[in-house]
Amino acid sequence: MEGLVRACAEALEGIRAEGLLKGERPIASPQGARVRLADGREAVNLCANNYLGLADHPDLVAAAHAALDSHGLGMASVRFICGTSDLHRELERGLAGFLGAEDAILFPSCFDANTGLFEAVLGDEDAVVSDALNHASIIDGVRLCKARRYRYANNDAGELEARLKEAADAKHRLVVTDGVFSMDGTVADLPAIVALCEAYDALLVVDDSHAVGFMGPDGSGTPAHHGLKGRVPVTTGTFGKALGGAAGGYVAGPGPIVGLLRQRARPYLFSNALPPAVAAATLKALDLVAAGAAARERLHANAARFRAGLEGAGFDLVPGSHPIVPVMVGDAAKAGALAGALMDKGVYVTAFSFPVVPKGRARIRTQMSAALTTDDLDRAIVAFEEAGRDLGILG
Ligand SMILES: *Cc1c(COP(=O)(O)O)cnc(C)c1O
Numbered sequence: 113m114e115g116l117v118r119a120c121a122e123a124l125e126g127i128r129a130e131g132l133l134k135g136e137r138p139i140a141s142p143q144g145a146r147v148r149l150a151d152g153r154e155a156v157n158l159c160a161n162n163y164l165g166l167a168d169h170p171d172l173v174a175a176a177h178a179a180l181d182s183h184g185l186g187m188a189s190v191r192f193i194c195g196t197s198d199l200h201r202e203l204e205r206g207l208a209g210f211l212g213a214e215d216a217i218l219f220p221s222c223f224d225a226n227t228g229l230f231e232a233v234l235g236d237e238d239a240v241v242s243d244a245l246n247h248a249s250i251i252d253g254v255r256l257c258k259a260r261r262y263r264y265a266n267n268d269a270g271e272l273e274a275r276l277k278e279a280a281d282a283k284h285r286l287v288v289t290d291g292v293f294s295m296d297g298t299v300a301d302l303p304a305i306v307a308l309c310e311a312y313d314a315l316l317v318v319d320d321s322h323a324v325g326f327m328g329p330d331g332s333g334t335p336a337h338h339g340l341k342g343r344v345p346v347t348t349g350t351f352g353k354a355l356g357g358a359a360g361g362y363v364a365g366p367g368p369i370v371g372l373l374r375q376r377a378r379p380y381l382f383s384n385a386l387p388p389a390v391a392a393a394t395l396k397a398l399d400l401v402a403a404g405a406a407a408r409e410r411l412h413a414n415a416a417r418f419r420a421g422l423e424g425a426g427f428d429l430v431p432g433s434h435p436i437v438p439v440m441v442g443d444a445a446k447a448g449a450l451a452g453a454l455m456d457k458g459v460y461v462t463a464f465s466f467p468v469v470p471k472g473r474a475r476i477r478t479q480m481s482a483a484l485t486t487d488d489l490d491r492a493i494v495a496f497e498e499a500g501r502d503l504g505i506l507g
Pocket of ligand 1: 359
């Protein structure tokens with residue numbers, strides 16, 4: 113026992129020595145465009161998944177308060193025993209309508225949705241084909257299923273087609289991709305992927321966690337963004353990002369798939385139901401998204417302004433237009449130093465290094481929010497420029 117504890121201490125020391133130790137900074141205010149840290153400092157926040165600024169929205173907070181009063185704190189049960197509230201079903205129907213799916217099923221998180229899905233629907237005669245940069249929860253979910261596994265290079269339709277050919281003898285084929293790859297902010301090439309899935313009779317699953325609520329003309333995600341709403345049979349996603357930022361996830365798709373998940377998905381069967389107050393707040397988030405064209409416009413305009421500002425300053429960005437704006441640094445220690453210098457200037461960002469991104473590809477992943485003002489962004493651009501110069505990241 114002592115030996116294992118000592119080995120953990122050594123592993124931690126190794127992580128620290130490599131400059132890869134991830135710290136945690138306590139925030140004492142609600143999550144928002146500006147936050148107050150527990151140490152009293154205030155900062156413009158460029159690293160939350162708070163795309164629409166709903167995490168502290170008064171209407172969501174009020175909806176949660178009302179549901180706390182009407183429904184209590186929690187269900188103290190999984191859904192099938194005595195854990196289904198009217199709000200759960202209302203949210204599942206609301207999501208299905210919003211996403212253009214037949215039905216939807218709630219999970220405690222999208223991580224759980226992805227770890228429950230594949231094992232429940234795929235058997236050992238089936239094949240699953242997964243993008244190399246898919247989210248950790250998809251990787252884990254695929255590991256848990258008995259189907260044959262294939263991987264294709266990130267967003268590479270040519271490789272996807274080759275894998276689909278190799279999997280031609282499987283009973284069923286399932287292709288899974290993130291709608292937006294979270295470390296780069298690049299959008300999956302759904303036009304090519306949908307066409308291949310249709311041609312090779314594969315079921316497509318898109319995890320739209322970094323898109324649901326703000327991508328596409330109606331905010332319903334990457335299928336709508338590409339004009340393909342209705343042609344992506346299954347989507348998964350989170351409520352922990354644009355849709356209020358609390359917690360929870362879902363799978364939306366054909367009735368029989370959702371129905372089977374209610375019978376078989378282990379995180380659904382063996383983990384507590386979503387708190388009703390979170391369901392109520394998420395329903396309110398869907399209402400705001402339905403009337404939210406202005407917020408989406410603000411979000412995308414903020415992304416364009418921030419990208420232009422950083423590029424103008426000479427930073428190396430991952431190209432794109434998504435509100436994830438990654439500033440490439442390369443060296444993990446340097447990325448950490450840049451994040452620290454920015455914090456001192458009142459700009460809250462986080463450095464991402466191995467194992468979250470490949471070694472030598474450390475970066476500051478900034479994320480835009482509709483709640484950020486142009487003044488916030490311009491201040492942040494100046495801070496980046498000064499800190500980048502001081503640290504020799506900019507020439
Ligand atoms: C954030 C994220 C998840 C996990 O969502 P949670 O609801 O926080 O568990 C899953 N997939 C992708 C692509 C994500 O970005």
